[in-house]
Amino acid sequence: MSALPLAFLGGVDPWIFALSLITVGLTIYMGFRSAKSSKTAGDFFVAGRSVSVGWNASAISGEYLSAASFMGIAGMVMAVGYDALWYPVCYACGYLFLLLFIAGPLRRFGAYTIPDFAEGRYDSPVFRKIAVCFVLFIGFFYTMPQMKGAGTTLAYIFPGLPYWVGVAVVGAVITLNVALGGMKGITLVQAMQYWLKLFAITVPVFVLMAVFGGYGSNLGVNDGRVLTAPAISSSVEASLLAPAASSEIVRKPLGEKAPADAAWISPFGPLTTKAAKAAGLTPEQSKPYSLLYTYSLIIALVCGTAGLPHILVRFYTNPDGVAAKRTTMWVMILIGVFYVFPPVLGVIGRNLLPELYAATGAKGTDKVVLELPRILHEHYGVWGSILSGVACAGAFAAFMSTFSGLLVSMTGAVAHDVYGRMLRPNATPEQRMRMFKFAAIGIGGVSVILGSQVEQLQINFMVGQAFAIAAASYFPLLFMSVWWRGMTMKGAATGMLGGGIAALLCMTLINLNDLKMIDLKAFWAGHPLLRILCEQPAIWSVPLAIGLMIVVSKATSKDIPKDIRMKMLVLHAPEQLGLKNEYIQEHQAGAGH
Amino acid sequence: MPHSTDRADTIHSEAFLASLMRRQLRLSIACAAAFLVALLGLPLANYFAPALMATRVGGFTLTWLIVGVLFFPYVWLISGIFIKRSLKLEADEAKEVLK
Numbered sequence: 047m048s049a050l051p052l053a054f055l056g057g058v059d060p061w062i063f064a065l066s067l068i069t070v071g072l073t074i075y076m077g078f079r080s081a082k083s084s085k086t087a088g089d090f091f092v093a094g095r096s097v098s099v100g101w102n103a104s105a106i107s108g109e110y111l112s113a114a115s116f117m118g119i120a121g122m123v124m125a126v127g128y129d130a131l132w133y134p135v136c137y138a139c140g141y142l143f144l145l146l147f148i149a150g151p152l153r154r155f156g157a158y159t160i161p162d163f164a165e166g167r168y169d170s171p172v173f174r175k176i177a178v179c180f181v182l183f184i185g186f187f188y189t190m191p192q193m194k195g196a197g198t199t200l201a202y203i204f205p206g207l208p209y210w211v212g213v214a215v216v217g218a219v220i221t222l223n224v225a226l227g228g229m230k231g232i233t234l235v236q237a238m239q240y241w242l243k244l245f246a247i248t249v250p251v252f253v254l255m256a257v258f259g260g261y262g263s264n265l266g267v268n269d270g271r272v273l274t275a276p277a278i279s280s281s282v283e284a285s286l287l288a289p290a291a292s293s294e295i296v297r298k299p300l301g302e303k304a305p306a307d308a309a310w311i312s313p314f315g316p317l318t319t320k321a322a323k324a325a326g327l328t329p330e331q332s333k334p335y336s337l338l339y340t341y342s343l344i345i346a347l348v349c350g351t352a353g354l355p356h357i358l359v360r361f362y363t364n365p366d367g368v369a370a371k372r373t374t375m376w377v378m379i380l381i382g383v384f385y386v387f388p389p390v391l392g393v394i395g396r397n398l399l400p401e402l403y404a405a406t407g408a409k410g411t412d413k414v415v416l417e418l419p420r421i422l423h424e425h426y427g428v429w430g431s432i433l434s435g436v437a438c439a440g441a442f443a444a445f446m447s448t449f450s451g452l453l454v455s456m457t458g459a460v461a462h463d464v465y466g467r468m469l470r471p472n473a474t475p476e477q478r479m480r481m482f483k484f485a486a487i488g489i490g491g492v493s494v495i496l497g498s499q500v501e502q503l504q505i506n507f508m509v510g511q512a513f514a515i516a517a518a519s520y521f522p523l524l525f526m527s528v529w530w531r532g533m534t535m536k537g538a539a540t541g542m543l544g545g546g547i548a549a550l551l552c553m554t555l556i557n558l559n560d561l562k563m564i565d566l567k568a569f570w571a572g573h574p575l576l577r578i579l580c581e582q583p584a585i586w587s588v589p590l591a592i593g594l595m596i597v598v599s600k601a602t603s604k605d606i607p608k609d610i611r612m613k614m615l616v617l618h619a620p621e622q623l624g625l626k627n628e629y630i631q632e633h634q635a636g637a638g639h
Numbered sequence: 640m641p642h643s644t645d646r647a648d649t650i651h652s653e654a655f656l657a658s659l660m661r662r663q664l665r666l667s668i669a670c671a672a673a674f675l676v677a678l679l680g681l682p683l684a685n686y687f688a689p690a691l692m693a694t695r696v697g698g699f700t701l702t703w704l705i706v707g708v709l710f711f712p713y714v715w716l717i718s719g720i721f722i723k724r725s726l727k728l729e730a731d732e733a734k735e736v737l738k
Contacts, residue, residue: 344679
C-alpha cells in the first residue's frame with residue numbers, strides 16, 4: 047500500500063462503490079426533501095399521527111431490521127451455528143408479545159413517548175425523568191452495533207480504510223440527516239428502506255442458491271465428513287469453478303478456528319457452551335449450562351422487543367387502535383419473511399468462505415453478507431460485484447435506518463423531555479426545534495465515539511445486549527402498568543431501575559472484559575454459572591424487576607393514583623367509547639397541570 | 640338525558656372494567672401460551688431428544704427446520720387469530736354499553 051492520502055481508494059470495486067453511494071445519496075436526498083414539508087414540532091415527534099397502515103408497517107420493519115438483522119445474524123450463524131438461530135426467531139416473535147399485551151392499551155392511552163406514558167400513568171413528572179434515562183441507555187447500546195455495521199461495511203468497500211473512519215463518516219451523515227429532517231422524513235425513507243433491505247438480502251440468496259445449491263443441501267454437507275484439504279488454494283478455486291449443477295455441493299475445508307460440524311449444526315454449540323468450556327467442564331456437564339443460556343437469551347429477546355423505545359413510539363403514528371393492530375400484523379409478516387434469509391447466507395458462507403473464521407473485527411464473519419456474493423465473480427464476472435454492491439446497499443439501508451430511528455427517539459427524549467419539560471418548560475416552539483438539532487448532533491457524536499471502540503464485538507451479540515436491558519426495564523414497566531392496577535410510582539421506578547441497571551452493569555462488565563479493557567478471565571473460568579448469568583441476565587433480571595415492582599407497590603399501596611379506575615378504563619376500553627377525551631377534560635380540571 | 644347517565648354509570652362501574660380486563664387478558668394469555676409452549680418447548684426437545692431433533696429432513700436437521708423456517712408461519716397464525724378475536728371483542732364491548 048502506498049502512503050498517498052488517497053491510498054484507501056486502492057482495491058475499491060467500482061460497482062460496489064457506486065451502488066452504496068446511490069443508497070446514501072438517495073437517503074440524504076429524501077431526508078432533505080421531506081425536511082421542507084415538516085414544519086411544526088409535532089411533525090418532528092410523531093409525524094403528525096397520520097401515517098397509513100402500509101407505510102407505517104414498512105417503516106417499522108425498515109427501522110427494526112438493523113445491521114444486526116442484515117449482517118449480524120448471517121455472521122453469527124456462520125460463526126456459531128444453530129444457537130444463533132434463536133436471534134432471528136425471537137426478533138420476529140417478540141413482536142407477538144408486544145401485540146398481545148402492550149400495543150393496544152398503550153395506543154389507547156395516547157402519549158408521544160414511553161416517558162409520556164410513565165408520567166401520565168402515575169401523574170409523576172419525577173418518574174418521567176427516571177424513565178427517560180433508559181431511552182438513552184438502551185439507545186446507546188443499540189447504536190454501538192449499528193456503528194460496527196457501518197465501520198465493517200466501509201472497511202469492506204475501501205479495503206485500506208481504518209474501521210473508525212467508516213464509523214465517523216456514516217455517523218456524521220445520518221446525524222446531519224436527522225437534525226434537518228426529523229421523523230416525518232424518516233417514515234418515508236424507512237419504508238423504502240425495508241423494501242431495499244428485503245431485495246438486497248433475497249436476491250443474493252436466490253442467486254447463490256441457484257449456483258451453489260439450496261439451503262437444505264448446503265446444511266446437509268455439514269455432517270462431519272472429512273474434507274480432502276488440498277494444500278494449494280488454487281485447486282480450491284478450481285473446484286469452485288466446477289459446475290454446481292451436479293448434486294455435489296461445493297465445500298472448502300474449514301480452518302483451525304472454525305467450529306466442527308457436529309458442534310456447529312447441533313443445539314448447545316459454541317455460543318452457549320463457551321462459559322462452561324472455559325471452565326473445563328465436559329460436554330455432558332456443560333449441557334445444563336447451555337440450556338440455561340438458551341432460555342435466558344430467549345427471554346431477553348422476546349421481552350426486549352416489547353420494550354424497545356424506538357419501536358413503541360411508532361404505535362402512536364397510527365390513526366387509531368385498529369390500525370395499530372393491523373400494522374403490527376403486517377410488521378410480523380414483513381420481518382418474519384426477511385428473517386428466513388440471513389441464516390442461509392451464514393450457512394453458504396461456512397461452506398464457501400471459511401477463511402473469514404480466521405479473521406477478527408471488521409474483517410471477520412460479520413461481513414459474510416457483503417463478501418459472499420463476490421464469489422460469483424469467478425463464474426459470472428461483473429455480476430458478482432453487482433450483487434455484492436446490492437448487499438452493501440442493503441447494509442447501508444440497515445444501519446442508516448436503525449441509527450436514524452434511534453437518534454430520533456434519543457434526541458426526542460433529550461429535546462422533548464429533558465429540555466422541553468425539565469429545563470425550560472416555557473420554551474417556544476422555535477427554541478425546541480433548535481434544541482432538537484443540537485441534541486441530535488451531541489448524541490450522534492457520542493454514538494460515533496462509542497461505536498469506534500467495539501470493533502471486536504459481534505454485531506448481533508451487542509444488539510442482544512440492548513434487548514436484555516429493555517427486557518429488564520421497559521418491558522416490566524409497560525406490562526405491569528397496563529395490567530395491574532395496584533402499581534405505584536415507587537414500585538414501578540424501583541423495579542425498572544433495579545432490573546434495568548443490574549442488566550446494564552452486567553453488559554458493561556462483559557463488554558469491558560471481551561474488549562480486554564479489564565481481565566476477568568480467571569474469575570469466569572472458576573465460575574461459569576456467574577459468567578452465563580452475567581452475559582445473559584434476563585432470566586433473573588426480568589423476574590427481579592417484576593418482583594421489586596410487586597413488593598414495593600404493595601408496601602406503598604396508599605400511593606396508588608386516585609383515578610386509577612379511569613386510567614385503567616382509558617387503557618382498556620374500546621376507543622369508540624371516547625373515554626380518552628373525557629379523561630383529559632377531568633384531568634385538566636382536577637390536577638391542574 | 641337519563642339514558643346517557645345510565646350508560647356513563649355502566650362504563651364507569653367496577654364490574655365493567657373488571658370484565659373488560661379479564662376478557663382481554665384471557666385472550667392475550669391464551670395466545671401467549673400457544674406461542675410460549677412451542678418456543679420454550681424447543682430447547683427442551685433439543686435437550687431430551689437430541690437424536691430425534693437431529694433427524695435430517697432434506698439436508699436440514701429437524702430442529703433447524705423448525706426454528707429457522709417453520710416457526711414464522713406459526714407465529715403469523717397466532718397473531719392473525721389474536722387480531723381477529725380482539726377486534727371482535729372490542730366491538731362487542733362497545734356494543735354492550737352503547738346499545
